[in-house]
Ligand code: HEC
């Protein structure tokens with residue numbers, strides 16, 4: 001009796017497959033496509049809506065900004081990114097765009113964002129063309145200033161020290177000016193002291209050189 005039922009079941013499945021086989025197969029393919037692409041999206045930055053969706057408008061796709069005024073986040077060390085998000089939230093670093101946003105982020109979200117952007121490769125804004133004279137002047141100032149001691153080999157950043165290579169030129173210049181006149185402060189005060197010894201023209205030259213450096 002049992003055997004008959006099993007055989008009957010197999011026959012029903014066989015008939016169904018014969019009738020609807022193609023459709024079933026298509027449905028199965030569609031389902032596996034949906035789950036594969038969802039997995040890829042989630043692996044990229046968590047379930048929809050992703051936390052990074054908000055950042056893209058200003059910081060570019062996957063944190064590679066195509067605008068010299070907005071910093072790229074791609075390839076920055078995770079501890080640096082996390083520290084800056086905390087600084088915006090606490091008011092230690094002042095910015096009207098970032099402060100209200102950073103205040104809404106939990107510790108877990110800050111860590112997730114920092115780790116995500118740290119892993120992305122930076123693609124530099126290819127439209128930037130440094131003035132050769134300015135860039136050469138900047139190169140000399142950076143070599144004399146010993147910036148690699150903190151900002152790492154090839155100025156690629158490490159731990160709490162940001163990557164400077166390939167970062168947006170207007171952004172870097174604004175940051176150096178802000179350190180020089182005390183609007184931006186770092187914990188040790190080192191950057192303030194360094195930037196204050198440079199003239200506005202020298203800071204511009206440094207920014208131009210740093211932006212022209214390879215980002216990888
Ligand atoms: C409306 C535009 C805007 C949006 C949206 C935005 N940012 Fe920003 N962000 C800025 C600007 C402008 C700066 C530079 C601030 C300054 O000049 O000090 C900045 C700076 C930063 C910095 C510091 C970078 C550095 O090199 O020091 C981090 C980190 C950052 N943003 C993370 C994020 C994250 C993560 C999101 C999404 C959750 C986000 N931002 C969304 C405009 C934006």
Ligand code: HEC
Pocket residue numbers: 071083141142145146147148149150151160161162163164167172175176185186187190191194206
């Ligand atoms: C003693 C260590 C030290 C040295 C040397 C140093 N820096 Fe920095 N720099 C820092 C730290 C730390 C920060 C991050 C400050 C913060 O937390 O806001 C920083 C931040 C910066 C930033 C802001 C980057 C961003 O993404 O917002 C720029 C630009 C910069 N440094 C340029 C330079 C240049 C150019 C030199 C060499 C002339 C230099 N620094 C030398 C420690 C150093």
